[in-house]
Amino acid sequence: MNHRFLSIVGLAAAMAFTGGCSANKAVIDTTTGNGATAEAVALPADTVPADSVPVWAPKKHAFNPSRTRTQDLLHTKLRVSFNWEKQYLNGIAELTLKPYFYPQDTLVLDAKGMDIHSVSLLKGQNSTPLKYDYDGKKLAINLGKTYTRTEEYTVEIDYTAKPNELEAGGSDAITSDKGLYFINPLGAEPNKPRQIWTQGETEANSAWFPTIDAPNERTTQEIYITVDQKYMTLSNGEFIYSRQNVDGTRTDYWKQDLPHAPYLAMMAIGEYAVVKDKWRDKEVNYYVEPEFKGTAKKIFGNTPEMMEFFSKKLGVVYPWSKYSQIVVRDYVSGAMENTSASIFMEALQLNERELLDKDWDGIIAHELFHQWFGDYVTTESWANLPLNEAFANYSEYLWAEHKVGADEAAYLQMDELSQYLDEAETKREPIIRYHYKDREDMFDSHSYAKGGRVLHMLRKLVGDEAWWASLNRYLTQNKYSDVEVAELRIAFEDVTGMDLMWFFDQWFMQAGHPELKVEDSYQNGQLRLQVTQIQDTAYAPVYRLPLQVAVWAGGKKTVHPIVIDKAQQTFTFNVPTEPQLVLFDAEQQLLGVVNHDKSEAELLFQYKNANQLGPKLEALVSLEEKLQKPEVLQMYQAALKDDYWRVRSAAISSLTNLKAEQAGAVEATIRQMALQDKEGAVRSEAVLALAGWNGEKYKPVFEQAMKDSSYLAAAAGILAYAGTGAADTKQRLAAFEKEKNEDIVLALASYYALQGGPEKYNWFINHIKGASGSELYYLLQSFGAYLASNSQTNTPEAIALLGDFAKNNSAYYVRAAAYQALMVMSDKAEVQQLLEEIRQKEKDERLLQLYGS
Template identity: 45%
Template structure:
């Protein structure tokens, strides 16, 4: 599962909600009393009641011990009948389990099939701990009654972690594997999607039954059912169908969004030495999805953030990493599955690392280095040093879906690859996938495969990185011996536990660079290297492989040299931020301007964001350089940043450049140009903003909000209100969040009932989507603030507005 950075990682930081790891209870793999063999379902959706009427034929056998009892997970279901060989069976069921008395004692070699007639009631699913209605419904009806004209009616499922048992009885554990077939009855206007192949469709009046069949084995949490009015855009990989299910509005952009998928399948198949193991590959985009995306086998689901238009895709495809991530799960997660949630990293760390692999293959060195830095930086910012990658003592299984399992795990795999070498790394992955295909595994089995292939004992690596906590926090110092012409690099680890690791150190003599690879195996280590002339820079962690934090004393001249000569994006970025602090010195300012030519576009952007142009008259050359970037940089995001930088000058001479930028196909450029123009020619910028088509206004919500808030245009409050929650909590930088906080205060005290309605509707949707992360509590507090503001005001709509807000609060609390 991909939990979008903007929709979870940043969200977790903003709402300050983290899961404590206080439990000492060992979280074991689910005991296997029975093994699932095959699952056959017939389901009929009840849109009015948001329920599902189903029939299930579950084939099982005892795992080892003979038994005459069967327990299935079946959350909030009404069980109508249970039979075996047409014989009615005694059963009991509560809100969580279906307990069945079998007609005899079955041995481990005997398969049997129970038939269950049931009604699934996802709206009544309860949390096991609190016993109150849960946000994790498993089966989600979107706009079921069709009242909302701005949202299509859809039904979709979310199985991870234990959501599948909300819509069919099963053993809802990752260490189970079953084949499946499903008959889905829906009105004729809807398309359906499930795992495997669509075998046939049978019409019956206004309804139709689609029969989907999946012959291979996979875990119950990977089952998927999707229903809605979708366009199906067809693609292929070799003879395998590759399809994209999107709403009609986005059909023209589907191949731009998802079109790299066949190439990704080929690349991953070749890289792993294991051909794509499934019969098809479909991706579907749904509304109000509860996460970023999910790797349901052959039927991947994406949230609506995947939808992008040409004006956005020209800047970047923000979904591409997620597309790679979910695809790679079809080897790591779907083909070989973590036997328990404690071992989730065997799924998510590999999927995270696939993003690195794909970007390196498709876009090259500079691009993947930018990705690598940002991936690690999210982990460092997340304050997760108290958690190990493999965890057996979490409080809740949902705790495992964090920056350790994803970002740190991906970085650990990169370190393992660097240590054993490329050939051994991918040979080991091939052996692991081949040995455990259609089965489950734990981290020790991965280690044993690597040891078998490489001949190395890797207990130290796995104990340190998979089962240990934290990362090296290193203090670096240097001792120069000018007589002997040597430099000694001192490495002092400051964290509690001592790590051992390979470490790359570059010694620069002028621009000549010499790489030294050493191995650190103690808390305090020193390495001495010769030189011919005084080194101009010592660059530690020179290859950027080690996941660590480094402290060292450098002066401005060191950072300027590093900015100009370091190979890695992360090192140049570090240097740029330090150099930018000293721009009162001419050489520092010039270095920042020179960084605008850096091959990494995010360095160019960072230079534009940090350049000091206060004394414009003395910096004409720099401004000319920025004007060039604004009009001709090959990356539209750099053009946008350059326009934003020029806009800060509030100089009417920039107006022709800004007007030209308004003709750009890039929405990033267009948005920055509108804001910049506003401070030069307010009436014109305001007029241009009002003239934009609605679909463009929606995408440019943030820059337009800035213009409308600055201009005190209350007529636009209903438009602004639709983006406030996302702007305050889920997207953007601190400046964006501050902007939407201003907007929230303005709307909460306003007399505009439409704006109030739009804001609380958005809050209810977001609160329900992220209830499992307690975001609903944040939203409820915001609503309370709105009530207080309304009750203090003299607005004529006060009573009506307060009623709207309180009704919405009740929906979230129930």
């Protein structure tokens, strides 16, 4: 599951419109070394006043074990058809089971919000009715006799699933839990296709078929799906055949012979173009809306190469019979790794021009890697979710490292660290945690971002050969089964011969992260490095940290390995001359916060010599306030020519701190970059920098930018040109009003919010009705500002539209934006009443706090 629901474009738009950005909270230095001596100094234990509990302190919740297995679900056979008008699924489920160990006379199934019509025991062609009790969530079936663990039996359940009648639930990561979704079921929305799709994680598949909905269960599967002739279907496993029915419908038969967890079962139905690809002898297909048939291979086309790369590295060939990827509308998360058939949000569908600015290889690699880590080997409980998600997250790094290069991989690692540290401001829990309030809480930056970074440290600790050999052992020994974190540790210990309990304990089982103060000094041929662990040890351990320190002296680099395992330690190194730079954590692998002060000269040397993304960006950020110094400005000028586009972009971002009269040394270069840089994002950054210095002077550049092939650069051109106040701005911007691209739409919205006038009302309404996710969120923000400046547009239609979003949208952040837009019109009695209704219906604690409820 990938839950990054805010798109890159949307986040860029947010930064452009609000002027905000999120800097990495820790730049971690990295290198390698030898010849260190360590001196430990004992420190008194930290004490925390009883009434001083940090906001991020781990919370006390009940213990959540894995599901006790009384029955073993062996096989699931489903026959399903649909009532689009009522949004019902009509189903017949045949489940084959046997007692797990102890004799059983009762079968308890998860079955949420269904009408149960009958339950029978099947023996050959014979069917015997069974007694049952049903409370709307659990179906308890009296089997009529006691079965032992050697006896299989099959029950048949005739039922109707009514997902829309369930009480709404969900989380940040998966915004709804009703399992089965009808999209535009009545065809009332002219620009939206009719679709049906499912989303099973965590335990929502039991809203559309009776099952044992737990991750430690395994079942083989058959599904017969009856639909109208015009629809395509997709499910797990192999497509076996289609059968034409006398009523004009068609039944598709899908079969999966290898067992998987029930939450990984899926269906998707709609009008799709199926673009066929292949890896070795297996089908690899991409299901997209017909409009995107021509770009499907450019979007998903690296999939076969990824399958080959991961299969070879893991030594475990992709295990399933096929691999399909399908894009659906109004998805409740980013993507989902259903066995052999991953589902993705609609943002993945890109046209040729959009592909110039972005790709989705990260999320595609993430879901593919889950086919091994999550599907082939599955977490036994949601407490162990990082055994699925940390590996999938780390696959994004592995793929970037292989396909794009070290800088892009390093950027992903820095971004992961930033995500985790942002969350750690208010939440610090063990990665593997049995004490949680709700299983959905496991889908956070601990399980994903921190988990991926911890796996990277484990890889660095044991070395690449042992890393891949250990993963092979873990997968082969646990295939088609459920695992807990100890089994991962044991696989690594069996391969390496190392006792890794200390590593798994401090990183997986304990909360928090190391916070280090590093100081270095040089005297009489010796470099003295003092490292102090300053994290609050009432809530986090004193860490054991094997890492490397790189030292440059006389232009020569030496790498020294050290092990930090005390609250305070001093390391000494023989160094012939005063060091030009000491780079702590030379491999840039540590998850934590490092405070290591460096002089201007050291940072300049670091930029030129460290040859790593983290140290380069640290130098650029740290020296922003000294831009007026010639040697510092020279460093930024060099950064403008860096091979990696993110360094060029970061340099431009820092240089915008110069006043217009100070920008002469770089202005011409940035002007050239605005027109000619090979990366659209950099051209965009350069255009906005010029706009900040002298918009009127660079109006021709902005005119050219609006014609740029990159949507990002064109959107920047729109904002920059509008900022000049040119008399023809509205006329020029009107030429973009039919564009559907998110960057363009949001750029126009930011201008129209204050300058649009009543005539732009229909433009806003039409785009809001067609938007979703991050685009809708930002559009609603602009619309609120627009309504405040154009009171004559405060119509009943606008009020009803915003009210519907505020009450019913599955994304809490969209509900919040709609509510805030309504607040603009709170002088109206009907709006006051509507706001009260919204507050009464809302259940999300964050929004209730925002609303003052």
